[in-house]
Amino acid sequence: MGRATSRLADAFAKLKPDLVVVLGDRYEILGAAQAALILGIPIAHIHGGEVTTGAFDDSIRHAITKMSNLHFCAAEDYQRRLIQLGESPNTVFNVGALGIDVLLNIEKMTRDELASVIGIELQQELLLVTVHPTTRSELSMTTEITELLTALDHFAQATIVFTGVNADPGYKYVNDEISKFVLREPKRRVLHNALGQKNYLNLMRIADVVIGNSSSGIIEAPALHVPTINIGTRQDGRLRADSIIDCKFSHNEIRTAIETALSPSWKARCLATTSKYGSGNTANSIADTIKNTKLTTQKIFFDNF
Incomplete structure (x- = not known):
């Protein structure tokens, strides 16, 4: 600084x-x-x-x-x-929010174009995961990432794309744990440290669920009518759209939240969602x-x- x-x-x-x-x-x-x-x-x-x-x-x-x-x-x-x-x-x-401007104006990509960039087939169910260190939390970073990865392991047939971890204290540990998780199933899991705005937002557009503790799940995902699983306290205080499911860093809660988000009734709910951050x-x-x-x-x- x-x-x-x-x-x-x-x-x-x-x-x-x-x-x-x-x-x-x-x-x-x-x-x-x-x-x-x-x-x-x-x-x-x-x-x-x-x-x-x-x-x-x-x-x-x-x-x-x-x-x-x-x-x-x-x-x-x-x-x-x-x-x-x-x-x-x-x-x-x-x-x-400027992010809504970008969504409205960004060049759209096909699923095949995205798969070429990501490096794996983007089959359903497609889970887009962004998780950063929670810098004010009663839980340890070890507990948070372990609970998340344990929950994701349950979805054996899902395609899981992780985006890069930001540079907050403890990011290397989180990044290393995700990297090990990805290596166990390299045909269905991938970590990209720098997707870029165009690739990331187009990937979000076709995702079945956005998961993690990033502001993009709060601001951009609802505007695309994509369900969000917001985990932990990192985003506590931000306005929430009806498409967002909040849960703790508990593998059981995360698993239940993902199952809910993938359900037809929740997807219908998301289609009716309006952004809290302008148009x-x-x-x-x-x-x-x-x-x-x-x-x-x-x-x-x-x-x-």
């Missing part, structure tokens, strides 16, 4: 941008916000106001909020929370707001009582 702040400060000093736009809550982004703050460059923050109590990203997100001058949030609840945090209402805009045009809304806003680093604490 220290190196990121230092190097981004050097880059900003050379580029002299009028505005720094940051998205999300990762610790890498905190470095960019800190550098811009000290250099007196206004900051626009995308996806503020959300809550994820199971990850330290939660604190980072709120810290970036207090450094930022413009706020583009993904839902009305999050807009209210930013104002609750003391941000002036005339700097907070509910524009929806698109987010990028244009952000661009128009920035163009029509006088940029400043001056902030007041808005007391909403």
Whole structure:
């Protein structure tokens, strides 16, 4: 984080941008916000106001909020929370999630094209799994990944595609355990550390279930009417669509949740699901707001009582 702040400060000093736009809550982004703050460059923050109590990203997100001058949030609840945090209402805009924009505009791929990229046949049932370390959890990382893989082992005929583990503390252990799990059935299981946005979202489009603790299961999967099994506390606090099944890191609960998600009745439920994160045009809304806003680093604490 220290190196990121230092190097981004050097880059900003050379580029002299009028505005720094940051998205999300990762610790890498905190470095960019800190550098811009000290250099007196206004900051626009995308996806503020959300809550994820199971990850330290939660604190980072709120810290970036207090450094930022413009706020583009993904839902009305999050807009209210930013104002609750003391941000002036005339700097907070509910524009929806950029991920929905991408879904609407991304080039579609066929199942065969995806299979060529993934490297295995994509037969049903297709399970798309993304699991990251839970950085605020009462369970050990060993317990979490063991419970998940034990549950997945029950679905002997399923095709299981794992995506890469992010760089939170403990990621190497999680990645190594998944790699060993994949090697036991290499014709039906695969781990891709970097699928890329186009491949990942097209894979999600044809998946029978999205499983894990990633925000993509909360934001993008419901917009595609794909069932989500959200495991553990990492995403606790985020708005939920009706297509999402929450469960603990318990192999019995995960197994039951997958069986439910694969049922015809749950798939019908998912078809009727609407996104909690807007319906698109987010990028244009952000661009128009920035163009029509006088940029400043001056902030007041808005007391909403």
